[in-house]
Amino acid sequence: MNFGTDAAGNxxxxxxxxxxxxxxxxxxxxxxxxxxxxxxxxTPAGGFTGTVTIQYVNYVPTRLGVNAHGxxxxxxxxxxxxxxxxxxxxxxxxxxxxxxxxxxxxxxLPTSPADAITQQQANQGRTRTVPVYDSDGTTVIGxxxxx
Numbered sequence: 001m002n003f004g005t006d007a008a009g010n011x012x013x014x015x016x017x018x019x020x021x022x023x024x025x026x027x028x029x030x031x032x033x034x035x036x037x038x039x040x041x042x043t044p045a046g047g048f049t050g051t052v053t054i055q056y057v058n059y060v061p062t063r064l065g066v067n068a069h070g071x072x073x074x075x076x077x078x079x080x081x082x083x084x085x086x087x088x089x090x091x092x093x094x095x096x097x098x099x100x101x102x103x104x105x106x107x108x109l110p111t112s113p114a115d116a117i118t119q120q121q122a123n124q125g126r127t128r129t130v131p132v133y134d135s136d137g138t139t140v141i142g143x144x145x146x147x
Contacts, residue, residue, distance in 0.1 A: 002043040011041065065135060073098045073135045091132040091142025098137070099144050103130035106146065123147065 004011025064074040064081050073086035086098035106128065110116035127147035131140045 002041075002045070004041060005039065007039070007041060009041075009043065011043075067136050069137055071137050073137070076101075086133065086135065086137055089132055089144045091144055092129070093142040095132065095142045097132040097134060097141045099130050099132055100137075104144075104146065106130075 002009060002011050061080065062075060064072040064084050066072055067086075071085040072081070074084045074088060076083055076087045083101055084098075085101060087101050087104055088096070089099045089104075090096050107119070110119055125147075127145050129143040129145045132142040132144050133139055134141055
């Protein structure tokens with residue numbers, strides 16, 4: 001299924017086989033909330049049938065919290081406040097908490113596309129688990145698995 005705002009078809013897509021689609025095949029795409037979007041095109045393929053749900057979401061920036069240690073915590077991607085020290089995650093036990101951004105990073109950032117590919121190849125098939133903390137940055141409430 002292709003879906004998006006480009007009538008020419010240059011849009012995101014999702015694909016599922018019959019077994020994986022039963023009751024839980026979902027995908028999403030964040031469309032801009034401005035006058036440039038007036039039509040959503042959905043192109044089914046291969047006998048696809050389904051339900052498309054469109055939900056309007058109002059963006060309200062969330063301010064980062066600051067704990068007693070002066071560490072910021074909250075969601076990643078705040079344009080006006082930068083990245084938090086503790087990034088919001090959901091632990092493998094289902095509890096919501098925070099992981100240190102440095103733990104999530106797991107090493108030096110790639111310095112080039114070639115370096116990024118080398119790092120991906122070196123870590124392919126590996127997983128690692130980092131601690132998940134309460135907003136105080138010291139109380140461990142679970143783990144977050146990466147990979």
